Amino acid sequence: MFRNLSTFGLPLSGRPSELIELALSFGFDSMDIDLVDFQQQADTFSVQHARRLMVSARLKCGMFILPVDLGGNDESFNRDLQALPRQLELAQSTEASRAVATVLPGSNVLPFKDSFELYRTRLDTVGDLLTSRGVSLGLTFVPEAESRAGMEHQFIHTFEGLLGLVAAAHPAVGIVVDAWALHVTGESLDLIDQVPKGRIVEVRLSDAPRDVPTEQLQASSRLMPGETGLINGSALLMRAEQAGFDGPVTPWADRLTLVGRGREKIVKLAGDRMEAVWKEAGLPILPRWFTPVAKEPMGRFGMDEIYSGSDRSDRGSY
Numbered sequence: 001m002f003r004n005l006s007t008f009g010l011p012l013s014g015r016p017s018e019l020i021e022l023a024l025s026f027g028f029d030s031m032d033i034d035l036v037d038f039q040q041q042a043d044t045f046s047v048q049h050a051r052r053l054m055v056s057a058r059l060k061c062g063m064f065i066l067p068v069d070l071g072g073n074d075e076s077f078n079r080d081l082q083a084l085p086r087q088l089e090l091a092q093s094t095e096a097s098r099a100v101a102t103v104l105p106g107s108n109v110l111p112f113k114d115s116f117e118l119y120r121t122r123l124d125t126v127g128d129l130l131t132s133r134g135v136s137l138g139l140t141f142v143p144e145a146e147s148r149a150g151m152e153h154q155f156i157h158t159f160e161g162l163l164g165l166v167a168a169a170h171p172a173v174g175i176v177v178d179a180w181a182l183h184v185t186g187e188s189l190d191l192i193d194q195v196p197k198g199r200i201v202e203v204r205l206s207d208a209p210r211d212v213p214t215e216q217l218q219a220s221s222r223l224m225p226g227e228t229g230l231i232n233g234s235a236l237l238m239r240a241e242q243a244g245f246d247g248p249v250t251p252w253a254d255r256l257t258l259v260g261r262g263r264e265k266i267v268k269l270a271g272d273r274m275e276a277v278w279k280e281a282g283l284p285i286l287p288r289w290f291t292p293v294a295k296e297p298m299g300r301f302g303m304d305e306i307y308s309g310s311d312r313s314d315r316g317s318y
Contacts, residue, residue, distance in 0.1 A: 001203070001241065001283060002029035003274045004062035004248035009204065010224075010270055011255040012263055020057045022264060026271030027285075030060035030248055035067055039090055047093045054094065061096040062248040063202055066137060070122050071104040071115075077122060084126070088133040098201050098247060099135055100176055103162065105142045106151030115155045120168050127170025138201025139166060140176035143184040144219050158185045163194055174199030177240060180206035180252065183231050184217050192239045200245040204252045205233045205277065222254040226273035234280035241283070249274070 005019075005028040012019060023031050031054070041050035054061065067087055068080040091099070107115050123137075130137055141162050148154050156162050159175075159182055166175050175195055182189065183206075192200075205225035208214075212221055225233050237249065251270040258266055278285055 001237065001246055001249050002060065003027060003271075003278070004030045004032065004060075004202075004250040005267065005270070006032040006062065006250045006252070007034065008032060008065065009250045009252035010258070010266055012266065014263060016053055018263075020053050020059060022267040023059060024057055026268050027275055028059075028267075028271060029286075030062040032062045032250075033064045033091070033094055033096055035064040035087055035091060035096075038094065039087060042090055042093075047090065051094050060248075061091075061094045062250065063098040063100050063138070064091055064096055066099040066101040066126070068101065068126060070101055070119060070126070071107075081125065081129075084129055088129060088135060091135060092133045097135055098138060099130065100138045100140060100202060103139055103141050103156050103165065105157040106148045106154045108152045111153045112155055115153070116165065116168075119165060123165075123169040123173050127172040130172045131170075135172070136199070136201050137173050138176040139169075139173060140178055140204075141181060142219075143181040144217060145215065146218050159187050159191050163191065166199065167196065174201040176200075176202045176204060177236065177245075178204040178206075178252070179225070179231050179233055179236050180204065180208065180222050182236075183208055184214060186214060189236060189239045192236075192243055195243060197244065200240060200243060200247070202247060203236065203240050203245065203249045205231075205236070205249060205274070206252045207231045207233075220254050220256045222252065223257050224253040224270060224273060225251050226276060227257075233277040237277065237281040237283065241281070 005023045007013070007019060009032075020031065033054075038050055068084060069076045072080075103119065110118060126137065139162055141156050141158070143157055148157060156165060162175060166173055177192055177195070177200055182191075207223040207225050207227040208217060208230045209221055209223065210228050210230050225231070251274055261269070275285065
């Protein structure tokens with residue numbers, strides 16, 4: 001397993017060079033890639049130019065969000081599907097081998113059975129394309145009751161329900177084990193043992209407030225891992241390790257819970273919390289390939305100091 005920084009999981013903004021710098025500084029081994037932005041960089045300059053910073057930083061690519069609306073209408077799905085081969089080609093050029101997609105928790109049009117068949121058939125179509133590029137897809141779900149409010153037909157909103165879809169889906173399709181989602185639904189970690197072998201794609205760690213009943217939790221309550229200690233992240237990591245998982249572990253928190261904390265403080269805190277849960281789970285922490293230099297009063301490294309021997313004309317690209 002390796003520690004992954006996501007600008008989706010911890011809503012962060014900034015130039016790629018700045019975000020890569022923070023990931024390196026605070027103990028992360030990989031970063032998610034924004035495939036849409038990467039494509040813009042690659043089409044404007046070149047693939048080699050777009051990926052130079054990640055290569056120089058020796059960071060793995062954690063995952064990318066599948067740019068396909070699996071639950072959308074036929075027109076949007078077919079449009080996304082037409083663009084997907086080129087996008088997967090770019091993902092392959094970054095050595096990205098994991099994508100993630102979210103299953104909608106309900107529909108105002110399709111009942112459960114029809115929604116299930118829609119996802120199954122579309123995942124078969126997408127799965128063939130993913131397999132051709134060596135990419136696995138992890139499905140995740142939306143557990144909060146607020147997400148289903150007002151929907152005529154409810155769909156998958158539990159880990160057990162998602163397991164049923166994964167079992168019927170293309171072999172390239174797996175699952176995201178999300179500590180927050182399991183906590184909200186009240187499901188046991190024992191369900192991790194039911195994931196088909198090799199089909200855990202990502203693990204996400206979060207925490208929850210102690211003063212809010214589980215059934216009343218909203219997405220905006222999702223806290224940084226280790227914030228209250230209510231969710232046992234180390235227990236989840238140990239179960240994932242026992243299941244043979246060796247992929248990205250990503251800290252995840254809602255933007256509203258991070259208000260007032262600057263970008264560097266957020267990443268530093270996430271790095272510290274990930275290191276703590278890593279040690280608690282008894283997982284090895286490999287030595288860094290570089291020794292960070294002392295920070296300046298502004299609290300920022302210079303890319304020149306980290307990559308003293310590299311060509312710096314690629315700042316601002318991946």
